[in-house]
Amino acid sequence: MFPKIRVGIVDDHPLFREGLAHTLERYGDFEIVGTGGSADEAVRMAQSLRPDVMVCDICMPGGGLAAVEEIAATGSGKVLVLSMKDDTETVSAALGKGAFGYLLKGSGGVELASAIRAIHQGDRYLTPSLAVQLLSRSAIRTAEPPVRDPLAGLTQRESQVLSIMVEGRSNKEIGNKLALSEKTIKHHVTRILQKLSVRNRVEAVLMASRRRQNENRVN
Known part of the structure; x- marks a missing residue:
């Protein structure tokens, strides 16, 4: 039997993080090692409990992006951002800070589980609609002619x-x-x-x- 994927959940809404924990516990391959509601708690959890994957919102007390950056910099765990924000600037910022994936809160439990498994294996995961937006944005930038001197x-x-x-x-x-x-x-x-x-x-x-x-x- 394979060891379970150890998951930490951080969101400043208690009911939401409890719902996430309940959703993941229905699958047989996840173990919820801790939950928290702020950036400081996210960093402490990552450093003390060393979960395989941290599921974090970025709109939380203390600044979610700062927490993502610190967790990534210390190698304390791989971060999957779970957020309502779907603009390309925020997504790019999160990935730039070291997040391994970005998932929208409107996603279902099956996709959440798939994203965590992919990140645990070392892959990147991005909500398909966000991936399309980022690719389109990149293509537009590439197509822009250089500023003429x-x-x-x-x-x-x-x-x-x-x-x-x-x-x-x-x-x-x-x-x-x-x-x-x-x-x-x-x-x-x-x-x-x-x-x-x-x-x-x-x-x-x-x-x-x-x-x-x-x-x-x-x-």
Whole structure:
């Protein structure tokens, strides 16, 4: 006979956690080793009783996500989040803190049992509807085009002109420095303003200056 899966239950609603315990005890392969109603109790239970799987809500006194993170960090047990919250941000946050699974409270006892068994075996478990949402969100992010850098659209000559503009030089001074006519420089400046979608050379210089400051921070 295989040893039972040792389960801890933490939820701040006594009737709900009692119902969970009763539901799991109907199956022959679970042993409820403890219950609690706060994040502190979840951490203490995990560290002292060392259940195989902790079933935890994340909306409870002390912060459920903080408890998930501490339990995961200390290796005190694998956490299955059982929550009403079904937004992808919360789900991602819980998984990022180290939860092995995320199940919605509207799920049935059969799915709860399956999730606990899967997590006990080292697998991850996610309510199917949440998995679809996360995959869709990931696909949308992947499909989003990268933010275009307006300065990247400048030609080498236009970049040279803008670089000297940052120094506060006039068109004539820029022309002298690059051995070009003032008329040619004026044409380059016009093209620069158009490509950067700015109204005047002051805005162009500000944009270039910000780019230079960011590059200096990185370097």
